Structure formats: C-alpha cells, structure tokens
Amino acid sequence: DAKTTQPTSMDCAEGRAANLPCNHSTISGNEYVYWYRQIHSQGPQYIIHGLKNNETNEMASLIITEDRKSSTLILPHATLRDTAVYYCIVSPNSGNTPLVFGKGTRLSVIA
Amino acid sequence: GAVVSQHPSWVICKSGTSVKIECRSLDFQATTMFWYRQFPKKSLMLMATSNEGSKATYEQGVEKDKFLINHASLTLSTLTVTSAHPEDSSFYICSARERTGGNTIYFGEGSWLTVV
Numbered sequence: 001d002a003k004t005t006q007p008t009s010m011d012c013a014e015g016r017a018a019n020l021p022c023n024h025s026t027i028s029g030n031e032y033v034y035w036y037r038q039i040h041s042q043g044p045q046y047i048i049h050g051l052k053n054n055e056t057n058e059m060a061s062l063i064i065t066e067d068r069k070s071s072t073l074i075l076p077h078a079t080l081r082d083t084a085v086y087y088c089i090v091s092p093n094s095g096n097t098p099l100v101f102g103k104g105t106r107l108s109v110i111a
Numbered sequence: 112g113a114v115v116s117q118h119p120s121w122v123i124c125k126s127g128t129s130v131k132i133e134c135r136s137l138d139f140q141a142t143t144m145f146w147y148r149q150f151p152k153k154s155l156m157l158m159a160t161s162n163e164g165s166k167a168t169y170e171q172g173v174e175k176d177k178f179l180i181n182h183a184s185l186t187l188s189t190l191t192v193t194s195a196h197p198e199d200s201s202f203y204i205c206s207a208r209e210r211t212g213g214n215t216i217y218f219g220e221g222s223w224l225t226v227v
Contacts, residue, residue, distance in 0.1 A: 036218075043117075043204050043218035044155070087154075093214045096162070098145040099206070101155040 002102030003027065004088045009106040012082075018075040020105050022088030025069040032093045033064060035073045037084040038104070044087065047073065051093075078109045113139050113209040117219035124195055124226055131191045132222045134205030140185035141207035145216070146178075149202040161188040195226040 005023040012018040024033065032051050036044040048055055048062045050071075055062045061074040075082055087104040091097055114137040124130045134144055142163045147155040159180050160168040167180035179191040188207075192199050206218040 034216075041202070041221070041223075043115075043221040044206075046215055046217055049213070049215065096143045096160055098157050098160055099216055100157065101147075103154050 002100050003090050004102050006086075006088055006102065006105045008103065009108070011108050011110055012075075012078045014080060014109055014111050015077055018073075018078040018082065018107060018109070020073040020075075020086050020088075020107065021070065022072070023070045024088070024090045027068050027090045028092075030092050031090045033062065033068075033071045034089045034091060034099065035060070035062065035086065036089065036099075037082075037086045039081075039084045044101075047086075049093075078107075080109050080111060083107060083109045113137075113207075113215070113217045115205065115207050115217045115219040117203075117205055117222050119222060120220060121223035122225070124224070126196055126226055127194055129191055129193045130195060130224060131189055132203055132205075132224070134188045134190070134207070134219055136186045136207045136209070136217075139207075139209045139211060141188075141209070142185060144182060144188040144205055144207045146180060146188075146190050147204045147206070149204060149221075155204060158190075163188075192224065195224070197226045200224055200226045 034049040035047040038044045050062045064071045085104040116135045118133045144161040146158045149155045158173045161180045161182040163182045169175045182188040204221045208216045
C-alpha cells in the first residue's frame, strides 16, 4: 500500500504557482520522497526527488519539512500542459524496490 | 533524464492469442525492471519485478503463467500476455532504475492492449 496521502484534486490558474501537498508521516530514514506526474494516456514522468533537503530543478521545487513527515511540490508558473495526475511516493533510493503508487492528485490548470 | 522505451504503443489482439510487449532502457543498463498495469481512471498497479538473468518476482494475485516475463539482457525485458482475454485489456507500463546517475526510476511510454 502507498505510504502517502494526497488531496484528490486541485485547481490552479495558469501562470500562478501550483503547490501540491503530500503527507508521509510513516516515512523511514532511508526513504526518499519522489514526485512523478502522468499526463493522460502516457507513462509517468519523473519530476524530482529528495531525502531531507529542499531540492530544485528545471521543472519544480520540492520542500520537505524538517521532520520529513510531509512535503510540497511547487510548480512555479503553471501552464496548461502541467495538467496531470501528480504522484508523491516514498521509497528507498537503491536496490530492487519498486515504486508503489497511490491515487495521486489530479491538478487542473485553468486558463 | 534516462530513456525507457516500450513497443508497441498499442496493440489489438484476438481472444486466445498471445501478445508480447517489449521494454528497453535506451541509454543505460538495468538489472531490474518493473511492470505495471493501469485501468482507466485508476492508479498504477505493480505486477512484477523483472530481474536480469533470473526469474521474475510476481505480486500477489498476478498469474505468472499468464503474464510471462523475460529479462534476457541488461537493456530488454518483455511481458507476454498469454491466452489473452478481454479483461486483460489495459495500459501496461514498464520502468527501470538508472544506477549511474541518481538511481532514479524512469518509465516507458506505456502500451495499450485491447483484446477483442
């Protein structure tokens, strides 16, 4: 079973920042926080991951709380093409452990 | 990021026939690949873990004789749906862990299977 809890859906105005929350209160010390998104009828796309420090790349920023029990994915300037289901997953960063998907958050970016 | 490719993107087959889906890691070697299936408006469900040179590990409830997995090389895993039935119609997705960079798991584009 997935170890994360996310809101079912969110709306965001085009051009504004989209902040997607995720709760992972039972995260283990060796587990990273991963974010993927899935646009309709495509395979999931990797966005970003982190262990305990905040991370930023060309797609998004990841803010992890100090106790690591929750995190927020930030899309700084959402576009219509960012409309997708966003999955927050906790998993070790090594070995043969697969990613276990929850239900994710359906983000709708509105013009 | 690293590239994982699936083929075919979509396939239609008749009930009772078998269909093979390929998953390739194009720019890295993958000792382990993962197979998922996804029904409409549902999340991804892990089917099995494919290990290069050894038998796959199947999740509970997944029939290993029906969903044959072969991982013959470090860049290729195949999923064969045998004696397909209409209820096997689904979106099948593979993924692989890229070990030389950040150990990130990348996903293929997915393969739509329709059994008629």
